Amino acid sequence: MSRPVSPQNNTTRRAGRALPQAAAVLVVVLLLLVIVRLPWAGDLGMHAATVERLRHNLLHPGNPLVDADTPSPYYSPWMLVLGVVAKLTGLSVWVVLRFAAVVGLGLLITGVWRYVRTLSAHRAAPALALLSLVFLWGPVLFNWSGFVGLNSLALTVAYPSVFALGLTFHFWAWLTRAMREPEPASWGRWAALGLLWGLILLCHQFTGVVASLGALAMVIAARPGRAVLLRLGAALALGMLLLGLWPYYDFFSLFSAGGNLEAIHKPLYENLAERFGFVLLGVAALGLRLRRDRWDPLVLFFVLGALMFAAGGLSGHYSWGRAMPAALIPAQLAAALEAVAAGRRAVRAGWACVLGVVLAAGAWTQVGTLGYVIPKSALPSVVADKYHTPWVGYHWITPWVKYGDVVMARTTPARQIPAYGPYTVAPGYPDFFLKDEKSRNAAVDRYFAAGTSAAERQGIAREYGVRWVVGPKRLAGPGLQKVTTGPAHQVLFRVVR
Incomplete structure (x- = not known):
């Protein structure tokens, strides 16, 4: 016979759900305000130049940076859409990039929500997952395209990497649901998954690798039968066909481009504890998930990502370090999900408290992000000291x-x-x-x-x-x-x- 739930317990549960949801809403509002400012650093100029070239010539844009007739991997399907928008509307490239930022952020938030829903039915799980993705990093600030810490996301929200990562979370959600169907999903549904996989790879190649490792982990965890494997094979073939037919650059030639990229990616292997130390809480959560299920998809995902990252460091292929989100994301999600996992209430409450403390520490590391929407002079000095002035531009x-x-x-x-x-x-x-x-x-x-x-x-x-x-x-x-x-x-x- 079940115990009656007291009004006090109901209030506590509602508060437990409302707190992370309110915090997640504040993060989203902050990022929307950042988009209005659109702080400039890193690769934003490259993406603006790409849109400008497509605006002037959709079919033969040439090199985006120098006066040369060459292809470029930056001419992705998403950038082509933005180029068309710029050409048809006459809007400035900065307005178009703000539009791209809103779309990318929307895809990322809804994608996280949909994928986390495949892992937990708890109402607070998506909000906790979003907070973990943006705050569960380390005590030293780290910014890089494809890595979604809050400050990094604020600087890269208009980049194709955010758009591609948003698509990736939707891709994982659709794939997970397709693998769980009691009867094999239709050939058309698998064809759509294959095309989506190819689209992610074309839009941002490094994020495409992360998407692929996550998908592989989900397939291994599901241990599908022959009928599903046949559909999966057809989806892969269709995705490969899209990659081969894309006219703006030769996707498969990028496999020999590593030599040009190793030097700029070597810093990814430096100061790991300072940049990513808080993620160890997620690694501990993955250990708990492994004890419950040795085929847990997040555990398998983490292992694949960690192995690729380690292989890059050991072999000198430092560009493989861009696959690190394949280890970070499952650990961050696991840390969030453990706070709502089945088990004794006291254990969940204890984990939630630890997670809250670590998230608060991660938020403090990145509190300088407030400077993108609040004048530095209006910030407390301890916050202003963490603010990094964006590039001025030309x-x-x-x-x-x-x-x-x-x-x-x-x-x-x-x-x-x-x-x-x-x-x-x-x-x-x-x-x-x-x-x-x-x-x-x-x-x-x-x-x-x-x-x-x-x-x-x-x-x-x-x-x-x-x-x-x-x-x-x-x-x-x-x-x-x-x-x-x-x-x-x-x-x-x-x-x-």
Whole structure:
């Protein structure tokens, strides 16, 4: 005979559900306000430039950063949609990127909700999962595309990686439900899953790897029969066909691009305890899940992700470190789910308290995110100290520099200037498809070297069709005419032929 539930217990339960839900709503509101600001750092200029090229030429956009006719993996289906939106509406690229951010954030939130619902029916589980995904990291701030800590998400919310991760959570939810059907799901449903898998890989290749590892874990955990495996094989074939037919770049050639990417990804293997130490709570939760079920999909997912991350570090393939979310996400979700897992009430309450303390510590690490929506001067000093000022941008050159002009600039400016329509001599990011990338980088280094003569600089400018130079005032001399001065004493020079 069941015990009657007291009104006090009912109130406690409602409060236990309402608290994480209210906190999750506050996080979402904060991110929506961040989208209004759209703070600039990292790859935002690359994505803005990609939309600009597609706006001007949907079929043959060329290289997004330099004046060269090359394909680019940044020309994904999602960026093509954004390019069409920009072309049809005439909206600025920054408005279009805000639209992309709203869509990506919406997909991520609804995707997390739907996938967590396949793991727990508890009403607080999705909110706890979202909070764990954004706060369960470490005591040292870490930002990287494809990693959804709150501060990282605030800076990358308009990126294709967020859109692809949102699709990934929906993909996992659909796949999990398809695997649980008492009768094999229809061929059409599996075909849609295959196309969605291919779409994720095209939109953001690294997130596609995470999606694939998660899907593999779910398939292993389900131990499907022959009928499901046949449908799964057909879905994979259809997804591969989509990858092969995509006209904007050769997806399969990216497998040989690792050499260009290892150096910039090596930092992913540094300061692991400081950046990800709080995730150990999730690893402990995975251990509890393993004791209950040795075929637990989150445990299998974590193992696959951890193995790939470790293999990258041991072999020197540091770009494999981008698969780390495949270990982080299942651990973060497990930490959240353990607070609502079946078992004694005291155990659940104790776990919830520990989780709350760790989430609070993680939130404090990332509290500087508030600076993107609240003026730094209005923040308490202890919070303001954690705020990192976003990049200023290069809008100050646009009264003179026009779409398609070539600008000589170093790496950091080269990551921003193409967002406004111009090209740079060398790309600000490694470009696997640009065959003369090394010579372009060498030309930029020679141009800005202190001992380079004015005549040699003029020769480099002629070789690459340079019309403008952004650099220090010491460059002033024959062949350059000062136009204006920008932030940090940068000078815009006009190249005089």
